[in-house]
Amino acid sequence: MKKLIFIISIVLLVTASSCVTTLQPLVSYNTAIADNRLEGAWEQDGEKYIVQKVFNSDFFKKNQKDLEKSRKENNGQLSEKDKRDSVLFSKSYLIKYSKAGIQYLLFGSLIKLNGRLFMNFKPVDMTEIDTSKAEIEINLSNRLDSYTIARVQFTNNNIMKLDFIDGGYLHDQIKAGRMKIKNETDELYDTFLITASATELQQFLEKYGNDSRFFNKENSVTLNRKS
């Protein structure tokens, strides 16, 4: 099967601060869809991005022993949550890229809503590679990890466009009472987090997922397949 395109880009350096973040994932284990076309290497402006299915990923292979050990410590049993996570991971992807000596790993899951593809992203790992090639894990204290959401559009098999939701526009609409979605806002510290459930997020995107006002140029990235 032909592989599709994907990834994040340097353009996001300009746009990232206006991305909407959500506490809950848009995609759950029973709504995720796999699309093998996503796998491969992608590039934009000299930046390389590797997309692998979770179970085929280098990260999974590297951590497999620890994961098995952890399972054995639990008498080989998986909790219901672990079982659901396993189903989700079997249809999800890891996205690896490096910038300025730091290697980043994102977790991504796809969903189709009203015939349109959406993907949500969550951070997994951040590692600094020092001069001796040693890996140093970077941890940021007192932060909560959240999700970003992008609409995914394929022009052809080698070009993909990611449109991230414009947080500024959404915030303004919510503040003006023109749109409703569960959120937490703190004006003093400029905190804005969507706290809607996965189902509410899906319903919201079914309603507004084709509204061009949500996806302005500054929040869009076009990516090209490398291999």
Add this chain to the structure above:
Amino acid sequence: MKKVSIILSFTFLIIFLSGCLTTLHPIFAEKDLAYDPKLIGTWNTENEGKNGTVIINNLATENSVALPGNISAIKQQGYFIIYQDKNGKVTDQYIAFLARIGKHLYFDYFPADKKEDRKLDEFFGVHFVRMHTSFRVEILKDGGFELSQLDGSYVKSLIDEKKIRISHETDADDNTVITASTKELQQYLLKYGDEPSAYRSEKTTFKK
């Protein structure tokens, strides 16, 4: 199926939410601020035998830190707090405000970027929501002070036992995220501010 069953939780990124109470909203409003210039300076700290150095500056004098939201309007009453390890390496930095809530003084800490944080990819960084942490402050007779950090597990136990109603969400990894408003948080502090279990057992002592 073997493959599927191997994978466990994917929360590999550390979220340091265990132990200390982290909140989405601050514990103070402008009316609660209780700026004390005596806290400015370089302090030797001790916490369960671990020593370090903490530098506290007035927030308005710090040009290197990007202030979020409307913090600029109250920066004269704020602090910039730098934690260093024994080798002088900066381990953490915070934008902080001292507030009086009921009969106690509290510090509200909000993470500020360290120099090395600024080279992080902005897109990756946008996934991390900065959370507030809070400490009760007790001024000591010798001019120093002690910080007692609010305990997250205590709040969670109150929630689990249905002994408290405080706004919160449970995320996909079953973490409890406190989304209570400032007003709700202050009600919590007024009710449990004198309860020893509401604080982590270890205290950090600051001496000049």
